[in-house]
Amino acid sequence: MSLVALVGNPNVGKSTLFNALTGLKQHTGNWPGKTVDLAVGQYTFKGKTYELVDLPGTYSLQGISAEEEITGEFVRSETADGVLVVCDATCLERSLILALQVISYVPRVLVAVNLIDEAQAMGLTIDIDKLAAGLGVPVVEICGKDKKGLDQLQEKLRLLAEGYLFYDPPERIGEGWEIAYAEELCSCVCFREKTEATLTEKLDRILLHSLWAYPCLLGLLLLILWLTIEGANYPSQVLQWGFSAFGRGLKSLLEGAPPWCLGLVIDGLYEPVTRVISVMLPPMAIFFPLFTLLEDFGYLPRVAYLLDEGFRRCGGCGKQALTMSMGFGCNAVGVTGCRIMESPRERLIGILTNALVPCNGRFPALILLMGICVGDLSPILQAVGLTILVSLSVLITLLMSRFLHRRVGRGERSIFIMELPPYRKPKVGQVLLRSFLDRCLTILGRAVAVAAPMGLLLWVLQELPIERGNLLSGLAELLEVPGAVLGMGGTMLLAFILGSPANELVLPIALMILAGGGWSTAESTATGQMLSDFGLTVGQCICTMTFMLFHWPCTTTLWTIYKETKRISQTLLAWFLPTAVGVVLCLIINLILHL
Amino acid sequence: MEIFLSELDRGKEGVLLAPMGDKVFVGRLWQFGLIEGTKIRCIGIAPMGSPMLFSVRGMSLALRKEDCKEIPVIVV
Numbered sequence: 001m002s003l004v005a006l007v008g009n010p011n012v013g014k015s016t017l018f019n020a021l022t023g024l025k026q027h028t029g030n031w032p033g034k035t036v037d038l039a040v041g042q043y044t045f046k047g048k049t050y051e052l053v054d055l056p057g058t059y060s061l062q063g064i065s066a067e068e069e070i071t072g073e074f075v076r077s078e079t080a081d082g083v084l085v086v087c088d089a090t091c092l093e094r095s096l097i098l099a100l101q102v103i104s105y106v107p108r109v110l111v112a113v114n115l116i117d118e119a120q121a122m123g124l125t126i127d128i129d130k131l132a133a134g135l136g137v138p139v140v141e142i143c144g145k146d147k148k149g150l151d152q153l154q155e156k157l158r159l160l161a162e163g164y165l166f167y168d169p170p171e172r173i174g175e176g177w178e179i180a181y182a183e184e185l186c187s188c189v190c191f192r193e194k195t196e197a198t199l200t201e202k203l204d205r206i207l208l209h210s211l212w213a214y215p216c217l218l219g220l221l222l223l224i225l226w227l228t229i230e231g232a233n234y235p236s237q238v239l240q241w242g243f244s245a246f247g248r249g250l251k252s253l254l255e256g257a258p259p260w261c262l263g264l265v266i267d268g269l270y271e272p273v274t275r276v277i278s279v280m281l282p283p284m285a286i287f288f289p290l291f292t293l294l295e296d297f298g299y300l301p302r303v304a305y306l307l308d309e310g311f312r313r314c315g316g317c318g319k320q321a322l323t324m325s326m327g328f329g330c331n332a333v334g335v336t337g338c339r340i341m342e343s344p345r346e347r348l349i350g351i352l353t354n355a356l357v358p359c360n361g362r363f364p365a366l367i368l369l370m371g372i373c374v375g376d377l378s379p380i381l382q383a384v385g386l387t388i389l390v391s392l393s394v395l396i397t398l399l400m401s402r403f404l405h406r407r408v409g410r411g412e413r414s415i416f417i418m419e420l421p422p423y424r425k426p427k428v429g430q431v432l433l434r435s436f437l438d439r440c441l442t443i444l445g446r447a448v449a450v451a452a453p454m455g456l457l458l459w460v461l462q463e464l465p466i467e468r469g470n471l472l473s474g475l476a477e478l479l480e481v482p483g484a485v486l487g488m489g490g491t492m493l494l495a496f497i498l499g500s501p502a503n504e505l506v507l508p509i510a511l512m513i514l515a516g517g518g519w520s521t522a523e524s525t526a527t528g529q530m531l532s533d534f535g536l537t538v539g540q541c542i543c544t545m546t547f548m549l550f551h552w553p554c555t556t557t558l559w560t561i562y563k564e565t566k567r568i569s570q571t572l573l574a575w576f577l578p579t580a581v582g583v584v585l586c587l588i589i590n591l592i593l594h595l
Numbered sequence: 596m597e598i599f600l601s602e603l604d605r606g607k608e609g610v611l612l613a614p615m616g617d618k619v620f621v622g623r624l625w626q627f628g629l630i631e632g633t634k635i636r637c638i639g640i641a642p643m644g645s646p647m648l649f650s651v652r653g654m655s656l657a658l659r660k661e662d663c664k665e666i667p668v669i670v671v
Contacts, residue, residue: 060626091653097628179628183652200655210642305657309643312659318646342623415623415662416646420655 010057272455315405487590
């Protein structure tokens, strides 16, 4: 089996090509530096198996960030049987710099010029033969997205692995030779016809406009949140209806069984798992694909560009906007994403503040709680409310970053250089479907892996009688005083504590505690309705929402933070900071509500 | 006329001279191919005044204004 390393600048369509060749389902986001973990895949061609390693995108083999170093090291180690350098036809000169570096290090190189469809749309043509002669290695033209030229590519890779391809590298004259050489070579092989403004330039005139940029940013956020709320409404109800119908069937099936058996299956397993699924699945399965579309489109680097100055004044950098966006999906992913920051201090600040941004698991809870507060108001107003909450999160993140920046980490110069890639039309159908299925599987998996054991634990706690009631209600009572101080009540506080493994568990746990094991006989209704029926006041709702935004990171995120920082002290700090914010804010709000 | 990159007006093109600053900074610029003799054109400035957006080697690059104050250019 031959090993081929896939190398290229960020955002040249390397991962798209990787997927096209290996068929592996891998998420590609359209902003520089996204692929942080190494992806390995296989494909077979003419009876032989080839292993592809998708190395992190880098601008140069002498990378500065951690992930760029990985690529440089891997190539120089000559572990692979061959290196495939993927170049961007729309931006050939820059791609050639890396290609020339690779060619000077290893003898088995194949260059693939990708995105030829976009180059054509821009009026660019490239003389491939001349390019191959100038580079001294074979070159193929491909379009990874449409799978054009892949047969020729695979054939050349086969020859490459067996050592049959030509190799006649240009002479290295002094340091930095590749930059001047790339410039000259590109001017010889690239020909541009049209000079009218590209779609990217036209769009950026609005999206980066001094007046319209920020309203567009807010508007897009609002749009995504509104689509999530509006779209999740009906499916949630359908799922709830379906599950309760099935639940009734299940209960009648277990008619003759002993009461503990009924309790275990229904209260311990069925109710928690199905409640998590029916409440959490629809919003998460809509939000994530929408956000992925925005990512693939290429808008996120613009967000970093627009917010960099704000972050800079707080000691951070625009890349923090990117890790924050990742945190919207999952805080653990956001924490890992902080690797794109070069400065250790900025990386630490990014990690410590990521949990201040609500993750997918918290969105449905926030939407639900807001529904209780504003009552039967339209989804658009709920979306507005959620946008305000998210903006509050961003504001607190900035403030916290400013607070931390002189107090943690080593003082190093932070350098912000970011490429704004051209807008790419994502394959909408494919992205939506892939992301949707991915989310469904993830949530179903988590529901079983986390909600089921938690449900069982709670059921056991409820079954253990103590002086007044059971162990579970006893714990809630124990927390009544701190809960009242924070304005949310002991039950909710207990729910937050028990919901530490996953944020989507918090409200279902609260419901379980309030229901007190009476579900086996009660009729299931909408979660929001049930919570207010059980006495959750609007005031408690507001405090719960506040704490939902600002509380300790979930255990998955904490574990990820530990793996990234390798320091217990920093992990504890990551636990403490958002909690402190939440406690302080809840105290203040509770005070205001009681005036 | 020699100015700093931070003073390059929108739409104007310049040629880079050797950048000043510490090794890490220069090294990072080098990685993006920003060395002496590179043609660079200013295509925009962010609403808050920083970063500035440039077209260089066919790509759009964003650089902070304060960093641009350390990069000398000759206006074309």
